[in-house]
Amino acid sequence: MKKRYSIGFFAAFFLIISLLAIGYQLSYQYRMDKQEAKTVEEENTQFISTKGETTKNEGYYLKELHGYVAVYLSDGETLYELTEISCSSLPKEVQEAVRTGKYVETTRELYGFLENYSS
Structure with missing residues (x-):
């Protein structure tokens, strides 16, 4: 009887740890995808440089x-x-x-x- 309970506790413990690991992995992957999308967006931003000086619009x-x-x-x-x-x-x-x-x-x-x- 004790063996049955210990197998049940072990199975429940394993199930909880597995669910936590899967949840962590999914949230980690979501964050990485979000970061990658932000990086791609920043790479697509174009900058234009010019030579010369800027002046204030005088009216x-x-x-x-x-x-x-x-x-x-x-x-x-x-x-x-x-x-x-x-x-x-x-x-x-x-x-x-x-x-x-x-x-x-x-x-x-x-x-x-x-x-x-x-x-």
Whole structure:
């Protein structure tokens, strides 16, 4: 009778240890697959290097071009964007500022202006 109980305890102990080992192996494999996927994703990331120096964007100028508001880069000569905002639809003081070249310092200010005065 004692032998029967000891075989049963041994079988239960072996079963529990086997289940723990299988669980550990599965969780280990899951972590390794996850790490490998992360590594592959990092390897697929491309980097572009350039020569030269970076400069801070120095702002934009809003000017009139053929009756519409045009956005120029900080040099005042290079056209950045031509809008569909008619100068005649702007308030008088804004029209005058655009005719003389309204300076806008940041991109946020630029798009705020364009959003406010677009139809």
